[in-house]
Amino acid sequence: MTAPPALTDPQARDLIANALDTTLIVEAAAGTGKTTALVGRIVRIIAEGKADVDKIVAVTFTEKAAGELKLRLRERLDSARMASGHDDQARARLDQALTQLEESHVGTIHAFCADLL
Secondary structure (H helix, E strand, O other): OOOOOOOOHHHHHHHHHHOOOOOOOOOOOOOOOHHHHHHHHHHHHHHOOOOOHHHOEEEEOOHHHHHHHHHHHHHHHHHHHHHOOOOHHHHHHHHHHHHHHHHOEEEEHHHHHHHHO
């Protein structure tokens, strides 16, 4: 079986941002924008009603990275809620996500596995 051709950086970023019905694994070097891309993707998935925050798993390896991920997600959910304008459904979904964020599966892979056990 042959491996699919490698994507260019813009193609990969577009896939992360727009292929919301596809499960993805994103692997890239530090400082390349993985957290920003992941947070943007999660916010769009929630705003568009594709999933609730309690149905999303976002894991990383370190406590520091997990804390940063959750903080940035909270900030982007809040700003997306404010920017939702007259889209009452999106605003309601984003409001709900903000209230449920502390119970979400956003954290370290170790914490996620411990929750499974």
